[in-house]
Amino acid sequence: MYLLSLRRLMKIVNILLLAAFVFFIQFFLVDLLSLKTIRPDFLVIYIFYISLVFGKTPGVLIGFSLGLLSDLSGVGSLFGLAPLTLSATAYLSGFLHGKYERLLPYVFHSAWIVIIASHFLLISYFRFQTVFVSDPIAFLMRWFMSFSYTMLFFLIVQFFYPIKEASRAEIT
Amino acid sequence: MRNLYLSLLKYKDHLIFLIAITLSLSLLLKNDAPDVLLIRGKFSDYFSFISSPFAWVKSMTQLQEETQYLRDKNIQLTLEMEAMLMAKGENNDLRDLLLFKRESNLRLLAARVVNMGSSWNLSSITLDVGSNQGVKINQPVLVPEGVVGKTVVVGKTSTIVQIIKDGNYRLSVRILPSGNVGILQFITNDYCEVRELQKNSTISVGDKVVTSGFSRIYPENLPVGEVVEIVDDRGSFQTIAKVRIKPYVGALLNVFIVLEEIDEDS
Numbered sequence: 001m002y003l004l005s006l007r008r009l010m011k012i013v014n015i016l017l018l019a020a021f022v023f024f025i026q027f028f029l030v031d032l033l034s035l036k037t038i039r040p041d042f043l044v045i046y047i048f049y050i051s052l053v054f055g056k057t058p059g060v061l062i063g064f065s066l067g068l069l070s071d072l073s074g075v076g077s078l079f080g081l082a083p084l085t086l087s088a089t090a091y092l093s094g095f096l097h098g099k100y101e102r103l104l105p106y107v108f109h110s111a112w113i114v115i116i117a118s119h120f121l122l123i124s125y126f127r128f129q130t131v132f133v134s135d136p137i138a139f140l141m142r143w144f145m146s147f148s149y150t151m152l153f154f155l156i157v158q159f160f161y162p163i164k165e166a167s168r169a170e171i172t
Numbered sequence: 173m174r175n176l177y178l179s180l181l182k183y184k185d186h187l188i189f190l191i192a193i194t195l196s197l198s199l200l201l202k203n204d205a206p207d208v209l210l211i212r213g214k215f216s217d218y219f220s221f222i223s224s225p226f227a228w229v230k231s232m233t234q235l236q237e238e239t240q241y242l243r244d245k246n247i248q249l250t251l252e253m254e255a256m257l258m259a260k261g262e263n264n265d266l267r268d269l270l271l272f273k274r275e276s277n278l279r280l281l282a283a284r285v286v287n288m289g290s291s292w293n294l295s296s297i298t299l300d301v302g303s304n305q306g307v308k309i310n311q312p313v314l315v316p317e318g319v320v321g322k323t324v325v326v327g328k329t330s331t332i333v334q335i336i337k338d339g340n341y342r343l344s345v346r347i348l349p350s351g352n353v354g355i356l357q358f359i360t361n362d363y364c365e366v367r368e369l370q371k372n373s374t375i376s377v378g379d380k381v382v383t384s385g386f387s388r389i390y391p392e393n394l395p396v397g398e399v400v401e402i403v404d405d406r407g408s409f410q411t412i413a414k415v416r417i418k419p420y421v422g423a424l425l426n427v428f429i430v431l432e433e434i435d436e437d438s
Contacts, residue, residue, distance in 0.1 A: 027219070027223070028223065028226050031230075032230075055185070056185035056188075056189065057184060057185050057188055060185070060188050060189050060192050061188060061192075063192070064192040064195070064196070067196070071199075071212075072211070072212060072215035072216075072219070073215065073216075073219045078200060078203060079199055079200070079203050079208060079212060080195075080196045080197070080198070080199030080200035080201075080202075080203065081196075081200060083192065083195065083196040083199065084192075084193060084196035084197065084200065087189060087192035087193060087196060088189075088193070091185070091189040094185065
């Protein structure tokens, strides 16, 4: 019983340390990696993996906390937007937790791509509402560019830690 | 109660998500609330303090790039400034030429120097006007500072001028205020000498030298230069005056050709 709780504590510490690491990368390195106004979102990658490995509850809790921290560290963005989008992404990604074996691969992969795309669509909608009204094509371009740029990093991470392994990590 | 607890436990995922979404939306709706702004301001201070060492490192890495940019900009601005100074100088010269033309009692034709001359046996310049504009051989060429030379070869659209620096150039001049007359010839750099001056002539350093008017080519009293030295050799029957010509012939851009003298009485 004691060993079990110790293992659980270690797991929580690991998750939190990794969350802090990802947050600091996002905070300090994102400026170097930005292309004009498009920036990669490392937090969504982390939250997605957390939800996929541990399920909805840890994902939503960490997503909300990291989002809050992210909004507090930045001045320009809408306060509360990051917790909202990251929580929603974590919740939706949680549905894919342990589902890789049960779903058809193309359904599984389409689902997580749609979840990430929705995350950026929500952010883009809130941040570029005027562009959405005045020039929908420009709005879609912005959304697609920010989504694609983060997906680039997503694919790099997936190379080291494939999604199918993450999905069944808790089961195995 | 137990059932409620069990159902909460069963649907904790959805419940936590619902709470998170509600909190996020309430924060979004209270974006401009003073409390939220206060909290954001506090955290902004903390985060800017944390990020300050990283910002310093980043600024150091950008320093080299910025220095290079400033060097390039400096060179570019220096060149621009040189061009502007040149333009200012040219503008002043052209103003002087205009003033000279307006005040002169000579019929002058403005010409641009297009070539400094490459003939080995004649110091010359080439002008962009010719017989089409009324230029003839043996017409004086001058600038406001003084005589430059005379036309020697006239084409339809260009003219070659023998300049004062040519070794074979001679000019009959008068030294003012004494009125002594002599023949001017070039020596070196911007200096000429006036020979055939009488031994007893009263010439001083600084006296003005103008054309005498004895020549068929040059009207009288055109400026030439000023006396800078008087050479009085005991064994010689004449005095030699060293004269500095004023026009800087090596850098002429625009000159005037004297077409004819306007008779003010008529």
